[in-house]
Amino acid sequence: MGNKKVKQSRKNKIDSTVQLFIPNLKIFSIILAVISIALYANTINHDYVLDDYSLIKENRFTKAGFDGIGDILSKDMFAGHVENYNADLAGGRYRPLSQITFAIEVELFGLNPKTGHVGNILLFSLTSIFVFLSLSQLLKDFKFYDNEWYLNVPFIAALIFAIHPIHTEAVANIKGRDEIMALLLILVSFYYFLKYYDYQKRSYLIVSVVAFFLALMSKENAITYMAVLPLSLILFREVKISESVKSVIYHFVVTALFLIIRQSIVGTAKELPIPELMNEPFYGMTFIEKYSTIFATLLYYIKLLIIPYPLTYDYYPYHVEKLSLMNFDLDTIYAILLYSAILFYAIKYYKSNKIISFSIFYYIITISIVSNLLFTIGSFMNERFVFMPSVAIGLVIAWILSYYIFNRFQNKIVVIALITTVFMAYTYITFNRNQVWKDNFTLMTTDVETSSNSAFGNFAAGGQYYIKGQKEQNQIEKQKYFNKAKKHLYKSLEIYPRYSNAALSLGNVYYTESKNADSTIKYYKLSFDVYSYNYETAINLGRLYRDSKKDFKNAEFYFKHCFKVNPNRFEAYNELGVIYFNSRNFSEAALMFENAINRNPSNKLIYKNLHAVYLALGNKEKAEEYLLRANSIR
Numbered sequence: 001m002g003n004k005k006v007k008q009s010r011k012n013k014i015d016s017t018v019q020l021f022i023p024n025l026k027i028f029s030i031i032l033a034v035i036s037i038a039l040y041a042n043t044i045n046h047d048y049v050l051d052d053y054s055l056i057k058e059n060r061f062t063k064a065g066f067d068g069i070g071d072i073l074s075k076d077m078f079a080g081h082v083e084n085y086n087a088d089l090a091g092g093r094y095r096p097l098s099q100i101t102f103a104i105e106v107e108l109f110g111l112n113p114k115t116g117h118v119g120n121i122l123l124f125s126l127t128s129i130f131v132f133l134s135l136s137q138l139l140k141d142f143k144f145y146d147n148e149w150y151l152n153v154p155f156i157a158a159l160i161f162a163i164h165p166i167h168t169e170a171v172a173n174i175k176g177r178d179e180i181m182a183l184l185l186i187l188v189s190f191y192y193f194l195k196y197y198d199y200q201k202r203s204y205l206i207v208s209v210v211a212f213f214l215a216l217m218s219k220e221n222a223i224t225y226m227a228v229l230p231l232s233l234i235l236f237r238e239v240k241i242s243e244s245v246k247s248v249i250y251h252f253v254v255t256a257l258f259l260i261i262r263q264s265i266v267g268t269a270k271e272l273p274i275p276e277l278m279n280e281p282f283y284g285m286t287f288i289e290k291y292s293t294i295f296a297t298l299l300y301y302i303k304l305l306i307i308p309y310p311l312t313y314d315y316y317p318y319h320v321e322k323l324s325l326m327n328f329d330l331d332t333i334y335a336i337l338l339y340s341a342i343l344f345y346a347i348k349y350y351k352s353n354k355i356i357s358f359s360i361f362y363y364i365i366t367i368s369i370v371s372n373l374l375f376t377i378g379s380f381m382n383e384r385f386v387f388m389p390s391v392a393i394g395l396v397i398a399w400i401l402s403y404y405i406f407n408r409f410q411n412k413i414v415v416i417a418l419i420t421t422v423f424m425a426y427t428y429i430t431f432n433r434n435q436v437w438k439d440n441f442t443l444m445t446t447d448v449e450t451s452s453n454s455a456f457g458n459f460a461a462g463g464q465y466y467i468k469g470q471k472e473q474n475q476i477e478k479q480k481y482f483n484k485a486k487k488h489l490y491k492s493l494e495i496y497p498r499y500s501n502a503a504l505s506l507g508n509v510y511y512t513e514s515k516n517a518d519s520t521i522k523y524y525k526l527s528f529d530v531y532s533y534n535y536e537t538a539i540n541l542g543r544l545y546r547d548s549k550k551d552f553k554n555a556e557f558y559f560k561h562c563f564k565v566n567p568n569r570f571e572a573y574n575e576l577g578v579i580y581f582n583s584r585n586f587s588e589a590a591l592m593f594e595n596a597i598n599r600n601p602s603n604k605l606i607y608k609n610l611h612a613v614y615l616a617l618g619n620k621e622k623a624e625e626y627l628l629r630a631n632s633i634r
Contacts, residue, residue, distance in 0.1 A: 024152070024155075025133070025136070028132055028152070028154075028155045028158075029129045029132065029133070031155075031159075032125070032128045032129050032132055032155075032158050032159065032162055033125045033126075033128070033129060035128075035159070035162050035163065036121070036124055036125035036128045036162045037121055037122070037125050039162070039163060039427065039430055039431060039434075040120075040121045040124065040171050040172065040430075040434060041121070042431065042434050042435065043117050043120075043121070043171070043172045043434050043437060044114055044117045044118055044121070045114060045117075046113060046117055046172065046437055046438050046439065047113050047438065047439040047440075048113050048116075048174065048439075049173055049174075049437060049439060049440050049443055050173060050175065050313065050440070050443070051173075051175040052113070052116070052173065052174045052175050054078050054081040055077070055078065055081075055099060055102065055175050056102050056106075056111075056116065056174065056175070057111065058081055059078075059080040059081050059099075060080045060081075061075070061079070061080030061099070061103065062080060062099060062102045062103050062106060063106055063111060064103065064106075065103055065104070065106045065107030066103065066104070066107045068080065068103050069100055069103055072096045072099045072100055072103060073096050073100070074265060075265065075266075076093055076094065076265070076266045077093035077094060077095050077096070077099065078093060093266065094220075094261075094262040094265055094266045095178045095217070095218060095219050095220070096217055097178075097181060097214060097217040097218040098175075098177040098178040098181050098218055098219075101119065101177065101181075102116065102174075102177075105119060113174065116174035116177075117172075117174060119174075119177065120171050120172075120174060120176065120177055120180060121171065123177065123180045123181060123184060124162075124167070124170075124171045124180055125162075126184055127161075127180055127183055127184040127187065128158050128161055128162040129158070130184060130187035130188055130191060131154075131157065131158040131161045131162075131187060131391055131394070132154050132155055132157070132158035133154075133187075133191050134187045134190045134191040134194070135153070135154035135157055135158065135391075135395060136154040137191055137194040137195060137198070138154075138190075138194060138232055138236055139153060139154060139236070139355070140198070141236065142355075152402075153355075153395070153398045153399055153402050153403075154398070155398075156394075156397070156398035156401060156402065157391070157394035157395040157397070157398040158394070159394075159423070160393070160394035160397055160398065160423075160426075161390060161391060161394045163423060163426045163427050163430055164305075164308065164390060164394070164426060164430070165308040165309070165311060165426055165429040165430040165433050166304055166305060166308045166311065166383050166386060166387075166390060167383075167387060167390070167430075168311065168383075168430055168433040168434055168437065169311075169313060169382070169383040169384045169437075170383075170384045170387045172433075172434050172437035173313075173384075173437060176384055176387075178218050178219040179219060179384050179387040179388070180387070181214075181215070181218035181219070182215050182216075182218040182219035182221060182222045182388070183215075183222075183387060183388050183391075184215075185211045185212070185214045185215035185218060185222070186211070186212065186215040186222045186225050186388075188207070188208075188211040188215075189207075189208045189209070189211035189212040189215060189225065189229075189251075190208075190225065190228070190229065190232070191208075192204045192205070192207040192208040192211065193205070193208040193229055193232075193247075193248075193251075194232065196208060197233060197237060197247065205250065208251070209250045209251055209254055212225070212251050212254055212255075213254040213257070213258060216254070216255065216258040217258065220262075220369070221366070221369045221370060221388060223255060223369070224365050224366045224368065224369055224388070225251075225366075226248060226251060226252065226255060227365045228361075228362055228365055228366070229244075229247070229248050229251060230244035230245055230247060230248055231244075231358065231361055231362070231365075232358070233247060235350060235354045235357065235358050236354060236358070276500075276531070277317055277455070277496055277498075277499075278316060278317075278455070278456050278499070278501075279378050280376065280378070281316065281317050281320075281376075281378070281379060281380050282372075282376060285322060286324075288324050288325055288326055289322055289323065289324045291325075291373075292323045292324045292325040292326075292329060292332040293320065293321075293322055293323045293332075293380065294371065294372045294373060295331075295332050295335040295336055295339075296320070296321075296323050296329070296331040296332050296335055297315075297320060297371075297372070297380050297381040298335050298339065298367070298371060299331055299332075299334055299335035299338065300320070300331075300381060301367065301381065301385075301386050301389075302338065304383065304386070305386060305389075305390060305393045306393070308426070308429060309429060310450045311383060311429075311433055311450075312447040312450040312451045312457075313382075313383075313443060313447055314447050314448070314450075314451040314454045314456060314457040314460070315379060315380045315381045315382055315451070315454075316379065316380070316451070316454045316455060316456035316457065317380070317454070317455055317456075317495075317496065318453050318454065318455070318495060319380075319450075319451035319452075319453055319454035319457065320380040320381065321453075339364075342360050343360065343364065345357070345360065346360035346361055355395065355396075355399045356396060356399065358395075359392040359393075359395045359396045359399075360392070362389070362391070362392040362395075363389045363392035363393070366388045366389040366391075366392070367385070367386065367389040370382075370385040370386075401419060440460075440464055441464045441467075441468060444457070444460040444461045444463075444464045445461050445464055445465065448460070448461035448488065452491075453495060454495070455492045455493075455495040455496035455499050455502070456492075458488040458489065458491040458492035458495065458502075459488070459489065459492040459499060459501060459502040459505065461484075461488045462484075462485045462486070462487070462488035462489035462492060462502070462505055462506075462509075463485070463505050465481045465482070465484040465485035465488065466481070466482065466485040466505060466508065466509050466512070468481045469481030469482045469485060469509075469512075469513075470512060479513075482509055482512075482513045485505075485509050486506065486509055489502050489505055489506040489509065490506070493506070498530045499530075500526075500527045500528075500530040500531035500534060500537070501527070501534075503523045503524070503526040503527035503530070504523070504524065504527040504534065504536065504537050504540075506523040507519075507520045507521070507522070507523035507524040507527065507540070508520075508540075510523065511540075511544075515548075517544055517548035517549065520540075520544060521541065521544055521545075521548075521549075524537055524540055524541045524544065525541065528541060528558075532561065532565075533565050534565070535562055535565045535566050535569065538558045538559075538561045538562045538565060538572075539558070539559065539562050539571055539572055539575065541554075541558040542554075542555045542556075542557075542558035542559040542562070542572065542575060542576075543555070543575065545558065546575070546578075546579060552579055552583065555575075555579060556576060556579060559572045559575050559576040559579070560572075560576065568599060569599060570595075570596040570597075570599035570600040570603065570606070571596075573592045573593070573595040573596035573599065574592070574593065574596040574603075574605075574606055574609065576592045577589045577590075577591075577592030577593040577596060577609060577613070578609070580592060581609070581612070581613055581616070584616075586613050586616045586617050587617070589609075589613045590610070590613045590614065590617065593606055593609050593610045593613055594610070596609075597610060602633060603633075604630050604633040607626045607627070607629045607630035607633070608626075608627070608630045610622075610623075610626040611623045611624075611626040611627040611630060614626065
């Protein structure tokens with residue numbers, strides 16, 4: 001009976017606050033939607049960039065539309081990548097829900113990046129709205145709703161979220177939809193979780209639990225809300241820890257279900273045959289160096305969330321420098337002091353300053369999974385990794401603006417003008433940063449200026465200049481592009497001398513530029529010696545030794561090595577068949593061509609090669625059969 005009175009009292013208190021606030025809900029939501037859509041409208045005509053190719057444009061499951069959904073649900077995120085999926089990298093990337101939306105878009109609208117960008121913008125606008133709605137539900141007992149509209153803390157927090165430049169990576173890059181959907185769905189779950197606790201309607205709990213499961217299916221970092229949900233009840237509904245934990249029992253069940261599904265499908269991430277700095281950024285570091293660098297990146301995140309400039313897609317080694325506490329590197333020391341101080345504040349003042357304490361706990365909880373502290377994630381840091389944690393920064397800033405600054409400064413017009421200036425600066429940076437995400441060439445050749453000490457950034461920029469040079473008809477301009485490509489690829493190898501892909505690309509530039517076999521072989525061999533599992537390196541070396549050096553023994557060695565790297569591809573079998581045919585070893589040539597056609601049964605050239613080799617073997621019947629097949633292919 002006592003519990004019913006307490007619940008009714010809480011409901012009456014909430015309802016009285018709602019009366020003050022509900023008329024503004026729709027207005028604020030519309031404002032946030034309009035701002036979010038307007039701010040990112042300049043990305044609609046952008047192309048695919050970065051992982052959009054392996055996840056959408058070159059992914060056979062995504063391109064299959066509705067027919068690919070079964071494969072998307074039952075395989076690793078990049079398993080459908082047509083050419084370059086590497087099974088050695090499988091594991092740890094089960095995020096099917098966003099990819100399913102891509103497949104649906106392809107089915108309905110074809111393979112068009114515009115639909116992907118429009119989808120991201122609309123989902124982001126919904127996310128901004130649910131930042132506002134969920135924080136409004138969380139903070140219903142706070143008496144700031146009857147102040148001026150611009151002091152509304154949830155609205156200011158959501159507005160900061162909507163305009164913050166650090167979100168450009170998640171929104172302007174179509175692949176970033178996994179971040180958007182994970183946060184959107186987790187906020188839906190959070191909103192209805194609070195509504196269930198406040199109003200005790202079972203339908204709210206069902207929506208919350210289902211949304212939680214779908215958030216996990218979007219991206220694994222949604223799991224951090226298993227701590228955020230009970231934390232919200234402890235701080236803002238004054239619930240005991242034991243009761244708050246019981247309140248998330250159904251969320252725990254669907255989390256366990258998700259983890260079982262994920263483990264059964266993608267298993268555990270496998271180690272590379274040879275450690276690679278671009279996938280293991282802490283490779284070669286001592287324990288002290290690793291964790292000193294990690295703490296420094298945590299400081300950089302705070303800096304970018306407050307002063308979001310300069311931004312870059314590339315935080316690979318060594319744009320982020322290798323640091324060591326033993327060397328008294330200040331960034332590491334500042335990071336340890338800052339995080340210790342805010343955590344101490346959150347614990348000590350959790351009763352007297354609930355909003356700040358909640359924001360600190362929320363930030364630390366949600367960033368923990370991408371911090372490299374718990375496990376290595378394959379990159380020092382990325383802007384998209386703070387898409388979810390950034391909600392806390394917006395809430396802190398909003399509370400400081402509303403509760404401290406407006407209440408303590410007499411000249412509110414000056415304060416409003418200063419804050420408006422900052423908001424306009426954020427908007428300006430976001431709008432301009434969007435332009436950089438236009439396509440791979442623009443993104444990579446722009447950001448290499450910011451990440452000038454990144455091995456990957458220089459490799460990527462060099463590759464884009466090489467592609468541009470290949471397409472250029474004017475010979476003077478073509479050479480300029482090739483020179484820029486070589487400049488960045490040299491820099492990449494200077495930063496990381498064992499960068500196999502950079503060496504391969506440099507060899508490609510030399511071959512395309514001047515057919516210089518010696519320089520090309522030099523860099524191809526460097527690439528091969530570092531990492532012999534690259535199919536392109538091995539087959540290119542085979543072709544060079546065969547065509548330029550007439551060294552058939554070395555050519556045979558590299559073509560046969562291709563069989564070890566990927567026995568399912570046809571090219572090396574066909575190339576080796578040509579060598580055997582020219583050496584008049586017709587039986588071996590026939591065997592190679594048969595292997596090639598089994599792996600690519602629609603290749604006209606291989607059927608012609610089979611026709612020629614069986615003629616040489618005196619088997620006219622089989623030769624005619626293959627000639628007929630060749631002629632049937634258009």
